[in-house]
Amino acid sequence: MEKMRHLFPLILLPLLLLSPHSHVEAAKGFIKTRGLNFVLNGNPFFAHGFNAYWLMTLATDPSQRSKVSSAFRDASGHGLLVARTWAFSDGGFNALQYSPGHYNEQTFKGLDFVISEARKYGIRLILSLSNNYATFGGKKQYVQWARNQGQYIALDDGFFTNPVCQGYYKNHVKTVLTRVNTITRIAYKNDPTIFAWELMNEPRCQSDLSGHTIQEWIREMAAYVKSIDNKHLLEVGLEGFYGSSSPHKQFNPSSQVGTDFIANNLIPNVDFATIHSYPDQWLSNSNDRFQLVFLSKWIDIHLQDSKSIIGKPLLITEFGKSWRDSGFSIHQRDALFNTVYDKIYWSARTGGSAAGGFFWQLLSAGMDSYRDGYEVILSEATSTSRTIALHSRQLRRLGKVHRKK
Template identity: 60%
Template sequence: MAFSNKSSYILRVTLLLVVSLVICEGRYPSSFNKRGFVTTRGTLFVLNESPFLFNGFNSYWMMHVAAEPSERYKVSNVFRDAIAAGLSVCRTWAFADGGDHALQMSPGVYDERVFQGLDFVISEARKYGIRLILSLVNNYNDFGGRPQYVSWAKNAGIQGDDDDDFYTSPIIKQYYKDHVKSVLTRYNTITGVGYKDDSTIMAWELINEPRCKADYSGRMINGWVQEMASYVKSIDSNHLLEVGMEGFYGDSMPEKKQNNPGYQVGTDFIANNLIKEIDFATIHAYPDIWLSGQSDHSQMHFMQRWMTSHWMDSRTILKKPLVFAEFGKSSKDAGYTVSARDTFMSTVYRSIHNFAKSGGGFGGGLLWQLMGEGMEAYHDGYEIVLSKTPSTSALILGQSKKMTLLAHVLSRP
C-alpha cells in the first residue's frame, strides 16, 4: 500500500511511540499496564475483562534460594517447568523474619541481599508470564512468623502472654504494618517497577494459615484481619487481597462447624472472608494429617465434603471467588506411591474443574509444592519435581488445559 510522505512520517512516528510504550511498560506500568491486573467480578477472577481460571502451585522457598545469586537458576528452572505444564499462578513467601538468611532481621531492618532475591523472583515470574500470590507472614515459627514478632516485642520490654499477642498488641501490630509497607512500597531493583504497581503480583496474603488458641470463635482473628486488610488497601488498591485461611468454620455459623475435621483453630471462614477488603477466599486441606490413621476412602470423602461446602459458601454467602490454595499427598504417608498421589490429585482437579464449570466459585488450585532437581534439603514429603514424574506432569498439564479451555468457554457472550 502506498503512502504520501506525510502519511509515512506519521506512521513511522506512531510506530516509534508504540515501541517506546512497550519498552517502558515494565518500568512505568501505572497507566499502560492497568488492564493487566487480575480483578474479581462476583465469584469470578477477571483478567482484561475476561474470566481468569488457572492451575497453579506453591514454591515457598523461592526468595530464600534467590538470595544467593549462584542459586537463582533453580527458581528459573521451576518457572520454566511450570510454564511447560501450563501452570500460571505461583504462591510464595514474601517474609523471612529473624534467624539465618532473614529478610527482616529485626523490626523494620532488612537484608538488602535477600530483598533482591525477592526482586529476582518477581522479575523472573514476569518474564515467564506467571502471576504471584505473595504471603506476608507465617503463623508458624518457620521463617520466623508470629513467634518471632512476639519475641521481638518481648526483647523490647513489651509484656505479653503468648504468640496470640500478635493479633492484639499495638506494638506488634505496628511491626507487622511496617513490614507490609516495606514490601508493598518496594521498588524492584531489576525491573524498576514498584511492587504495588506490578501486575505480575496477583494478590497479597495477610498470613499463612492463621490460627489462634486464645479465641476459638474466630472473633480475635477477625478484628486483626479487618484492621490489616484496611491498612493494605490504603497503600495498594491495585492488587487483590486474601487472608491465607485453611477454611475452618467458626462461631458465626455454628452449624457449619460439623464440616471441620473434628476441631477448630480460631478462624471463622465465613466472617473472616465477608470483610469488604478481602477479595477472595482460600482453603487448604491435608486429610492425611488432619485425619491421620483414617483410610484413604475416609480422607477422600472428607476432602469432597470440604470442597463442596466451601464452594457453596463462596457462591451463596461470600459471593467471592475461591482458591484451593494448598493440597497434596506426602511420600511419608503409609502406602504412598506416585500412582496414589496421582489419583488423589486427579480427584481434586476434577472437582475444581466441575465446580468452576457449574456456576463459578472455584478459580483454580495451587498444589503443594513444586521443586527443582538438586533441592533435597527443602523436601518435606509433598515435593513434586516435574522432570522426575512424567505421569504427574501429564496430569497437571491436562488440568491446566481444561481450566484454560473453560475460561475461553465462559468468556463467550
C-alpha cells in the first residue's frame, strides 16, 4: 500500500534490552542464503527488522541526523537487526536524482550517513531502488522524464516496457551500487552493511494482468543488478499477490495487480521472497477478528509456497496496524504483531521458510509530521516495544540452538 499519503521514559525489563552496540560484529561478512535460511559466516541469521523510509530524507539535513542515530540506537537496543529504507527520491524537493542521471550530492551524502550510522550500530539495510507510487517520484516521474524527451507513453505502467525508462532505471541502479561512501570510503556494492537490494517498492502493472510485463521486467532488472553486484542478495519488493493463473489467487484481498508471488520469486536472480500485509487497509469494512484470521491465512499460504514451490527464504517486509482505524487499541496492534511474530518463530523453529519480519514504521521522538498511524516509537515504552524486544530474544535463542546442531 501507499503508506506516505498522510505526509509532509524507556521502561523495559532489563533482560529484554540489549546494549546499543550488541550487534556491531554482525557488520562483518555478507548475508547469504542457504536453502530456506539466511546465514552470516555460516551461522543462521534472522532478519528481525523495521521500516524507516525517511532515513535518507532526514540525513540530508545535518541538523536532523541525530534522529537517524536515535532510531538506530533504539532499534539496536531492542534487538532489531535490519532496516528497510529508500535509496531513491526522484524529482521534487531535495531529490536524490533531480533529473535523469543527475544527482544531488548533499542528498547522496545523507544516504552515505545512513549506511555509515547503520554500520556503527550493527544494523543491516535493505535498500529499495524505486517506487511504484508517485511519492518520492517513482515510476510516474521516470515516465514523465521520458515524455519530456519526446517518448509517447500512454500509461505510467509504460515504465516497465519503454526503453528510455528502462535506461533511466538501469542508470540509477548503477549509480547507487557503484557509489563510494564519502564517510566509510567503501563502495555500496562492497559494503556488507547492506543486507539486500530491492528492485521496487510494491511493483504493480495493472495494465497487464497476465503478469508477463512485470515478469520480464523483474527478470531483466534482477540480472542487471547482479551483473554489477553479485555479493549482495536481491528481492523484488512484492506484496505477495498471486497471479491470475495461480490456484491461490482466491487468497488475494483485492483484484489482480499484474504480479505473481510464485512466478516472480522463481526467477533465479531473486534470492528471497517477500510479502506485505495490511488487513486494516485491504479489509477495511471487516472487524478486527476477521482481519487477524485473514492475516494468519495470508502468512501461512505464503510460507507453504516459499518452502514447497519457491524454495527460498520469506521475509514479511511490511506489516502494521494504524491507530487511525475506528475502534483502534494498542491491544489490537499487539495482537497483530504477535500473530506475525509467532508465525515467524514457529516456522523458523520447524524448518520453515520464515526468516524475519519488518513492521511499518519506526520513528524517532519529535517526528510528528511523519506520523501516519502506523508509527512505533520505541522510546515511548509501550507494550508494542516490549513485544518487539521479546521476539528478538526468542530469535536469538533459536539462532543459538541452530548453531549447536
